Amino acid sequence: MNRKMVFDIPEEIIHILDILNKNGFSAYIVGGCVRDILLGQTPKDWDITTDAKPEDVKRFFPRVFETGINHGTVTAVINDTNYEITTFRTSTYEETSTLTEDLSLRDFTINAIAYHPQEGIIDPFSGISDLEKSTIRAVGNPHDRFEEDPLRMLRAVRFSSTLGFKIDDSVLSSIKENCSKIEKVSVERIRDELSKILTSDRPEEFVTLRETGLLKHILPEFDICFDITQNHPYHIYNVAMHTLRTVSSIEKNTALRWTMLLHDTGKAVTKTTDNKGIDHFYGHQKKSMDIAKRVLERYKFDNATTQKILILIKYHDMRINPDNKSVRKAVSKMGEDIFPDLLKVQKADKSGQNPEYFDEGTAILNKIQEIYLDIKKNNQCLTIKDLAINGDDLLAMGFEQGRDMGVVLKMLLNAVLENPELNTKEKLMELADDLENSFYK
Ligand code: ATP
Ligand code: MG
Numbered sequence: 001m002n003r004k005m006v007f008d009i010p011e012e013i014i015h016i017l018d019i020l021n022k023n024g025f026s027a028y029i030v031g032g033c034v035r036d037i038l039l040g041q042t043p044k045d046w047d048i049t050t051d052a053k054p055e056d057v058k059r060f061f062p063r064v065f066e067t068g069i070n071h072g073t074v075t076a077v078i079n080d081t082n083y084e085i086t087t088f089r090t091s092t093y094e095e096t097s098t099l100t101e102d103l104s105l106r107d108f109t110i111n112a113i114a115y116h117p118q119e120g121i122i123d124p125f126s127g128i129s130d131l132e133k134s135t136i137r138a139v140g141n142p143h144d145r146f147e148e149d150p151l152r153m154l155r156a157v158r159f160s161s162t163l164g165f166k167i168d169d170s171v172l173s174s175i176k177e178n179c180s181k182i183e184k185v186s187v188e189r190i191r192d193e194l195s196k197i198l199t200s201d202r203p204e205e206f207v208t209l210r211e212t213g214l215l216k217h218i219l220p221e222f223d224i225c226f227d228i229t230q231n232h233p234y235h236i237y238n239v240a241m242h243t244l245r246t247v248s249s250i251e252k253n254t255a256l257r258w259t260m261l262l263h264d265t266g267k268a269v270t271k272t273t274d275n276k277g278i279d280h281f282y283g284h285q286k287k288s289m290d291i292a293k294r295v296l297e298r299y300k301f302d303n304a305t306t307q308k309i310l311i312l313i314k315y316h317d318m319r320i321n322p323d324n325k326s327v328r329k330a331v332s333k334m335g336e337d338i339f340p341d342l343l344k345v346q347k348a349d350k351s352g353q354n355p356e357y358f359d360e361g362t363a364i365l366n367k368i369q370e371i372y373l374d375i376k377k378n379n380q381c382l383t384i385k386d387l388a389i390n391g392d393d394l395l396a397m398g399f400e401q402g403r404d405m406g407v408v409l410k411m412l413l414n415a416v417l418e419n420p421e422l423n424t425k426e427k428l429m430e431l432a433d434d435l436e437n438s439f440y441k
Helices: 011-022 032-038 054-060 099-104 127-132 142-148 151-163 169-184 187-198 203-212 214-218 220-227 239-249 254-262 265-269 284-298 303-314 324-334 339-351 355-377 391-396 403-418 425-439
Strands: 027-030 047-050 064-068 073-078 081-087 114-116 120-122
Touching: 011 027, 011 047, 011 054, 011 073, 011 081, 027 032, 027 099, 032 114, 032 127, 054 064, 054 073, 054 081, 099 114, 142 151, 142 169, 151 169, 151 187, 151 203, 151 214, 169 203, 169 214, 187 203, 187 254, 203 214, 203 220, 203 239, 203 254, 214 220, 220 239, 220 254, 220 265, 220 284, 239 254, 239 339, 254 284, 254 303, 254 339, 265 284, 284 303, 303 339, 324 339, 324 355, 324 403, 339 355, 391 403, 391 425, 403 425
Parallel strands: 047 081
Antiparallel strands: 027 047, 027 114, 064 073, 073 081, 114 120
16 A cells, blocks of 8 residues: 555545644644544544644634534534534643554554644554454554453454454453453443444444353343344244344444343243244243343433333234224324334345245235325324324213323224224214213213
């Protein structure tokens, strides 16, 4: 590779490097953005490293805020985009550091390359050679690096899943040795790396988490699924391998991918084998939901995401018949917003099962989707709010506010879900009247 090659980098970055240089400081782009450019990808964000201290950096740019002043990071805002400018990393309590020292403190060689438009590429740890070999190798001794920050072990697996790189043997064996130290890392940092692995092109890298021993320390609930075989005509994989296939099959959305990861964890605690040798997992949906709740709370997921994932897991096996009435009832039960996601979950679940049943199952789900779209198009009643009658109408008819009213509205909704033609004010009043008579008799 030509070390003098010229990168196509945004004007704003050139501007930042220029200002720092004109004031007598050195400055480079570094880390993920350099790696991504060398791989021919567009960087998601730009990191700049400099020998200027945050106080200096703040003087040079009109719009800055302190994002991680303890780590020496200042964020400059230029044309509404944020650029992180960080003072050279230092390992000691020394005041000053150098670019090489900064690079030596980064995790992997492919992340330890710097670039400057006039100086070209600075690559003291042979990151380019590892990029060419598609290899993840530690800067320095992996054992020490993982001791300093055990999250790096998880990052190694993350980069292998996002980039499709192989993890160098020295790194792998060092992860195996140090895997238990991952428990010292904050749940937020672990969660974010796991989400990146899950939403990558290769979520099956979870197998590497299992093989290195990391998995049993961060997700023991899923780790044991590798030991749960399924002798059943619908299944040809153990629970974990089935699960990973379903994860790959669903779109790259964080909530949906976590849903698939956790949807069958209850199988590990519900397995029974009948006298023909067939395995059953009665009630695993509810158990999976309980386990997922524990995991999501432990990893501090926000409430909305947690609730969504739990509902999808609870109903992941819900049998819906491909007819109007069944679909209306299912949509009403699940909630309209979440129903399309349930269909995605059920489709993904099919791709992890015995391929022999795939086409048939998928055809049914497609039919259900069609019916759902039709129901939406025709604005059919799905909730109490959609009824042609409301609480005030019932009050006027003499019903009492409170529980009774709630029960009647629910019964009216059920009737309308059975038969949408009942959704007129007149018919529902008639029906309510009948109910009232049976109620108070
Ligand atoms: P992404 O594409 O996800 O942004 P990235 O490599 O840019 O990947 P960041 O977490 O944004 O990862 O970190 C930016 C850079 O900081 C990395 O490329 C690496 O040089 C360094 N770095 C980040 N986290 C660590 C760590 N835990 N230990 C050592 N160096 C790290
Ligand atoms: Mg980055």
